[in-house]
Amino acid sequence: MTKFTKNKRQKDIIITIKRLGINGEGIGYYKKKIIFIPGALPGEVVVAKITNEHPHYLEGELVRIKEKSPDRVPFPKGVNQETGGLELANLAYNKQLEFKQHLILDALRKYHPRNYQKIKVKKTLAAPAELYYRNKAQYQIELFKGKTRLGLYAPNSHRLIDLPEMPTQSLQTQKTERAIKHLIDKAHLHIANYRKHLDGIKTVVVRESKATQEIQVTLITIGKNIPGLKKLAQDIMQLPHVVSVFQNETQWQNAQVWGNKTIKLTGKSHIMEEILEKKFKLSPRAFFQLNPAQTTNLYSEALKLLDLTPDQTLIDAYSGVGTLGILASDRVRQVIGIESIPEAVDDAQENCRLNHVQNAQYIQGTVEKVLPDLKKQGVPIDALIVDPPRTGLNKQLIKTLLEVKPKTFVYISCNPSTLAKDLVLLSEAYDVRLIKPVDMMPQTPRWEGVTKLVLRK
Numbered sequence: 406m407t408k409f410t411k412n413k414r415q416k417d418i419i420i421t422i423k424r425l426g427i428n429g430e431g432i433g434y435y436k437k438k439i440i441f442i443p444g445a446l447p448g449e450v451v452v453a454k455i456t457n458e459h460p461h462y463l464e465g466e467l468v469r470i471k472e473k474s475p476d477r478v479p480f481p482k483g484v485n486q487e488t489g490g491l492e493l494a495n496l497a498y499n500k501q502l503e504f505k506q507h508l509i510l511d512a513l514r515k516y517h518p519r520n521y522q523k524i525k526v527k528k529t530l531a532a533p534a535e536l537y538y539r540n541k542a543q544y545q546i547e548l549f550k551g552k553t554r555l556g557l558y559a560p561n562s563h564r565l566i567d568l569p570e571m572p573t574q575s576l577q578t579q580k581t582e583r584a585i586k587h588l589i590d591k592a593h594l595h596i597a598n599y600r601k602h603l604d605g606i607k608t609v610v611v612r613e614s615k616a617t618q619e620i621q622v623t624l625i626t627i628g629k630n631i632p633g634l635k636k637l638a639q640d641i642m643q644l645p646h647v648v649s650v651f652q653n654e655t656q657w658q659n660a661q662v663w664g665n666k667t668i669k670l671t672g673k674s675h676i677m678e679e680i681l682e683k684k685f686k687l688s689p690r691a692f693f694q695l696n697p698a699q700t701t702n703l704y705s706e707a708l709k710l711l712d713l714t715p716d717q718t719l720i721d722a723y724s725g726v727g728t729l730g731i732l733a734s735d736r737v738r739q740v741i742g743i744e745s746i747p748e749a750v751d752d753a754q755e756n757c758r759l760n761h762v763q764n765a766q767y768i769q770g771t772v773e774k775v776l777p778d779l780k781k782q783g784v785p786i787d788a789l790i791v792d793p794p795r796t797g798l799n800k801q802l803i804k805t806l807l808e809v810k811p812k813t814f815v816y817i818s819c820n821p822s823t824l825a826k827d828l829v830l831l832s833e834a835y836d837v838r839l840i841k842p843v844d845m846m847p848q849t850p851r852w853e854g855v856t857k858l859v860l861r862k
């Protein structure tokens with residue numbers, strides 16, 4: 406790859422944008438090579454510079470728009486254009502929804518599961534709010550030239566944007582991050598430093614419940630004993646809506662943001678969230694959807710497509726804190742949830758008690774390991790909902806599913822490519838009846854959708 410630095414001046418090139426790529430960048434062609442230009446929209450003619458040259462494609466930077474798309478809308482006021490997570494903020498919302506419908510159509514065309522032309526891909530379900538919907542802020546912290554920076558990295562860079570105005574992030578989570586930065590500065594807390602291998606705070610996570618407005622703060626640290634951390638936690642507890650402060654400990658070698666050890670520094674062990682009149686306790690490391698208002702619609706859609714009957718055993722695979730299984734529990738004989746994170750399993754069990762659900766149990770382990778065990782034990786697996794991470798379903802798991810053949814099967818996915826690839830294998834035994842994209846993350850290219858699979862006779 407040739408990377409062009411700012412001082413090696415590149416000449417301007419003129420590109421007509423043909424379509425959007427999976428990451429929301431404009432796509433055009435230059436000398437028969439595909440070029441990706443973030444911020445450019447389909448139909449536009451733009452002036453760009455090449456920033457990186459790869460054997461099969463080019464990366465470009467938008468310099469100026471010569472011919473503007475009628476779908477272009479102003480970027481949110483006062484927001485740094487370099488902030489990540491706003492890749493589609495220049496595109497009219499109805500076109501964002503169309504883009505998300507096309508993302509899955511393109512993935513189906515690329516991987517072509519059996520009879521893919523016949524799969525009904527519905528229109529994307531719009532989110533109730535296009536802005537300020539995100540309930541969790543996960544900001545990195547660093548010392549830069551003696552000053553603290555707390556925020557998000559500019560895409561493809563190591564440059565942290567300090568306290569970015571995030572028009573997708575709930576205002577209260579942004580206020581809380583600001584106040585925490587002030588407290589860290591005032592108390593001169595140690596901030597983790599990778600270059601000097603110094604222990605300290607690395608990430609500040611603020612999660613808010615939409616139902617109760619409670620705020621849970623987690624300080625992710627490198628090293629366990631950070632001087633002054635307990636006092637900082639007590640000061641954070643005085644901020645509006647904060648009900649607990651946790652420490653999560655990790656190491657530099659860990660590629661994930663979160664480590665495995667979480668301890669409560671002060672306050673409640675959980676925050677309480679509500680979906681479709683059921684209550685859910687959330688511990689810091691347990692997954693919960695980032696857009697609670699739209700989660701209600703996502704789960705309603707999934708439950709409608711599951712079409713359960715009272716005699717069935719429902720497997721809630723990748724169950725998190727037990728949301729889907731608990732919501733479905735009064736429609737089936739029993740629910741068995743499978744989840745890898747132990748705290749999330751504890752939360753799911755606690756959430757059953759909280760909602761007076763007596764026919765659900767949760768197993769800690771990986772779905773690929775636990776599901777074959779259930780099959781061996783002769784558990785009737787007649788209804789299944791899977792909601793895996795972006796990597797999709799494990800191949801061995803798909804093999805098991807093709808043997809077990811649950812009659813009712815719904816797949817919630819957050820990645821159209823892995824979904825389409827998994828459908829290629831699953832369509833050996835199943836017809837893919839329909840896919841409904843649901844917009845969980847307006848202004849971003851992030852995709853979510855519900856798929857109904859029907860066992861072929």
Ligand SMILES: C[S@@+](CC[C@H](N)C(=O)[O-])C[C@H]1O[C@@H](n2cnc3c(N)ncnc32)[C@H](O)[C@@H]1O
Nearest residue numbers: 692723724725744745746770771772792793794
């Ligand atoms: C997209 S979340 C879905 C959670 C839940 N269904 C919900 O809607 O809140 C995926 C969940 O799968 C868990 N997970 C990831 N890989 C897993 C695996 N191989 N087996 C079981 N659980 C897994 C994660 O911890 C996370 O809770």
